[in-house]
Amino acid sequence: MSMKKNMLRGKDLISIDHLDRDIILSIFKTADKMKKIAPKKALNILKGKVVALLFFEPSTRTFSSNCAAVKRLGGQTIEHQNPTQTSSVVKGETIEDTIKMIEQYSDAIIIRHPAAGTAQICARAADIPIINAGDGIGEHPTQALLDMYTIYEKFKTLDRIKGLMVGDLLNGRTIHSLLKGLSIFKNSTIYLLSPKTLRLSKKDSAEFSRRGIKLIEINDFDDIPSDLHFWYWTRVQKERFSDKNEYEKLKLSFILDKNLVTKKAGKKTLLMHPLPRVGEIKTEVDSDPRAVYLTTQAKNGMYVRMALLKMILGA
Numbered sequence: 001m002s003m004k005k006n007m008l009r010g011k012d013l014i015s016i017d018h019l020d021r022d023i024i025l026s027i028f029k030t031a032d033k034m035k036k037i038a039p040k041k042a043l044n045i046l047k048g049k050v051v052a053l054l055f056f057e058p059s060t061r062t063f064s065s066n067c068a069a070v071k072r073l074g075g076q077t078i079e080h081q082n083p084t085q086t087s088s089v090v091k092g093e094t095i096e097d098t099i100k101m102i103e104q105y106s107d108a109i110i111i112r113h114p115a116a117g118t119a120q121i122c123a124r125a126a127d128i129p130i131i132n133a134g135d136g137i138g139e140h141p142t143q144a145l146l147d148m149y150t151i152y153e154k155f156k157t158l159d160r161i162k163g164l165m166v167g168d169l170l171n172g173r174t175i176h177s178l179l180k181g182l183s184i185f186k187n188s189t190i191y192l193l194s195p196k197t198l199r200l201s202k203k204d205s206a207e208f209s210r211r212g213i214k215l216i217e218i219n220d221f222d223d224i225p226s227d228l229h230f231w232y233w234t235r236v237q238k239e240r241f242s243d244k245n246e247y248e249k250l251k252l253s254f255i256l257d258k259n260l261v262t263k264k265a266g267k268k269t270l271l272m273h274p275l276p277r278v279g280e281i282k283t284e285v286d287s288d289p290r291a292v293y294l295t296t297q298a299k300n301g302m303y304v305r306m307a308l309l310k311m312i313l314g315a
């Protein structure tokens with residue numbers, strides 16, 4: 001293992017930008033190990049450690065896979081889901097104070113919050129590691145890692161990757177983090193398909209292009225090339241819309257169905273989605289061997305988070 005691996009110890013993970021190629025590859029190596037060992041053997045890498053999960057926005061996978069990761073490593077959790085209803089936040093406590101308190105009880109905090117930038121604010125307030133589990137339309141670095149791990153596992157590289165991203169590219173934090181993550185590797189080409197009003201922001205496109213990703217906006221399914229490594233579908237992010245009629249109009253603009261897979265996917269194209277899906281992938285696609293969103297991709301989330309927690313908090 002490279003020395004760089006140890007560079008995660010005690011550190012925050014707010015943006016995928018905090019990581020470089022070597023660290024990402026060593027996270028993957030550790031995730032490989034977790035995948036081999038964890039199903040058979042109880043681990044005690046986090047024995048005696050408490051990790052707090054503070055989720056101010058709904059979550060199924062990120063919350064559960066992080067809990068499972070801590071527990072499978074032998075650690076314990078403090079869990080607050082929806083603290084705006086159940087904790088002192090309801091009395092008007094500031095996020096800094098909440099974090100300062102939770103810090104007294106735990107060894108690391110995993111936080112999800114609706115406002116972009118909140119994870120960074122928490123990292124400034126706390127001396128223990130803060131892991132960003134999604135901050136508004138900002139970033140979702142652990143999701144990007146599990147997405148990248150899923151691609152890497154299949155193709156053994158993250159250089160010269162060609163992919164398709166579909167859906168809410170403006171508001172989707174998983175999209176933003178995955179593009180940033182891919183830009184740490186070389187020469188990827190990403191085809192972008194979204195309703196006109198939900199395209200990547202000008203600022204994001206300029207930034208990702210500057211980082212060396214070739215971005216190609218397409219307008220419909222006919223323009224999808226047949227040799228892509230992955231398709232990454234996303235839902236339109238309802239909670240970011242002030243006009244719900246607008247959301248209703250756009251939500252099912254691009255639906256992934258069997259017919260499209262048959263016509264346009266390559267033999268090895270990974271069919272991915274961070275989930276939850278809300279109609280944009282038909283269930284008839286689920287049984288396709290290339291569809292990994294409900295299986296490998298989700299499960300990899302736990303192994304990647306185990307790897308990260310081991311590297312950040314392990315002895």
Ligand code: NCD
Nearest residue numbers: 061062134174235274275276
């Ligand atoms: C995503 C999120 O919360 O950003 N879900 C997840 O963490 N797997 C995607 C989404 O909610 O659309």
